[in-house]
Amino acid sequence: MPIIRTIWQRVYIAFAELSWAALGAAFLLHGIATWILLAATGETDLTGHAVTFLYYYVTTATTVGYGDLSPSGQAGRLATLIFVLPGSIALFTAFLGKAVADIGAFWRRNLNGLGDFGDRAGHTIVVGWQGMRTRKLVEGLLDDALSGEKPILLAPGLEHNPMPQRIDFILADNLSDALSFRRAGAEGASVIVVRGKDDDETLAATLAARAAAPDARVVAHFEDEGAAKLIRRQVHGAEAITSVSTDLLVRSARDPGASQLADLMFSSRTADTAYSLQVPSGIAPVAYLDALAALKHGHDMTLIGLNKAGSEKVDLNCASDCTIEGGDTIFYIADERCDPRSLDWAGVTKQVAA
Structure with a gap:
């Protein structure tokens, strides 16, 4: 018996190391051989219909064994005992082992940093x-x-x-x-x-x-x-x-509360913090002061700065005649970040025009 166990262990390892295509081919060949063997031994109840044979083969391979289908003759039972049962169960076990191994390898690969996210976007x-x-x-x-x-x-x-x-x-x-x-x-x-x-x-x-x-x-x-x-x-x-710790220390020494202001404006865990968004292209130019009033009234956003398109300078003290146009980036204070898609720029321009 130890010899037989060793042989089956080696067979299992060999199948587990096969590709999915090779394992599928092995299943197909064993299934065809099983059908031929059962047909040759007169088991027409099992081989007469493809669905019936497939049902019998799968329940045998998975060891479910409902008992509603089984060989009726001695020759068919002997063929099942020697060839069908050991082969189908070994193949199914190899299938489960390979599936578990591949799933585990996939998760370990990502956990260990060996995955590939080359098709991801916007992250x-x-x-x-x-x-x-x-x-x-x-x-x-x-x-x-x-x-x-x-x-x-x-x-x-x-x-x-x-x-x-x-x-x-x-x-x-x-x-x-x-x-x-x-x-x-x-x-x-x-x-x-x-x-x-x-x-x-x-x-x-x-x-x-x-x-x-x-x-x-x-x-x-x-x-x-x-x-x-x-x-x-x-x-x-x-x-x-x-x-900015040194600059902030100097500012706090001269302007009490400056450190609290910085914490509020740049914290992601408090309300009333600073955000930015890009103005969509195609909107009509809006005066800075008009936009400030319209955004505060319509969206409870306090406009605090502007970065003109194509410029690297952020202006926190914009001139009264400054305009906001498509492609510019505005900076604002709000309780939460505003989704640019939810901001009604058409409504802002209409409100300004009115």
């Missing part, structure tokens, strides 16, 4: 993992998202996804690896946020992000203002951010 990519700092960054992005967006983390040196329920994960050799950016779907990403372990890594990753995603908005954090200025000059459309 956010977070480049670099710095422990609790990046965890808070991801949580802030998720809290501030309009929909159930699932960001993708691209980082080296991790054994598995650090936040498997909330983000997807791409394991990279380094933060400037072009192949890793492709697997993260960088070409279709809307935003890429970069924060390396130091400014050199952040600089290399920012350049790689722009090369992989020419149309995405790239936001990078630097410790040194010099590196940030270099990115602002050399990488079009990239937003380089440095720590």
Whole structure:
């Protein structure tokens, strides 16, 4: 018996390692051989109709064995005992084993960062993992998202996804690896946020992000203002951010409450915070003061700044004769982010005209 068990174990392993096509072919060949063998032994009740035979074969292979169909003759029973039962059960067991193994491998592959999200679009990519700092960054992005967006983390040196329920994960050799950016779907990403372990890594990753995603908005954090200025000059459309703690300390010393104002304006967890949106193309120009009044009255939004299309300057103290046009970006304070699709710009222009 140990010899027979060893043989069946080897047969099972051989079938488990087959491709799905080969396993399907094995099922088909065994089913045909079973039909021929049962027909040759006179089991016409089992082989007379294709549906009846298929029903018998499947219930036998899955060991369900309802008992409503079975060989009636001694020869048919012997053929079932020697060939049909062992072969069909072994094939079905191999099928289950391969299915479980493939499903497990798929989930382990994604958990370990070896998946491919190259066909994803409109998502956010977070480049670099710095422990609790990046965890808070991801949580802030998720809290501030309009929909159930699932960001993708691209980082080296991790054994598995650090936040498997909330983000997807791409394991990279380094933060400037072009192949890793492709697997993260960088070409279709809307935003890429970069924060390396130091400014050199952040600089290399920012350049790689722009090369992989020419149309995405790239936001990078630097410790040194010099590196940030270099990115602002050399990488079009990239937003380089440095720590504002010193400036905020000075401002708070001169203007009491400034730190609280900054917390409110840039927090993703409080009401009355600052947001931005791009004005859709095609709307009629609106005077800044008129838009301020119309947006406050119709949408409870307080307009605080404007970035004209094609300019990198944000104006927080716009002139009274300034106009807002399609393609511009406005900054506003509100209790929650406004979905650009829900903003009635036609109503704003009509209200201004009235």
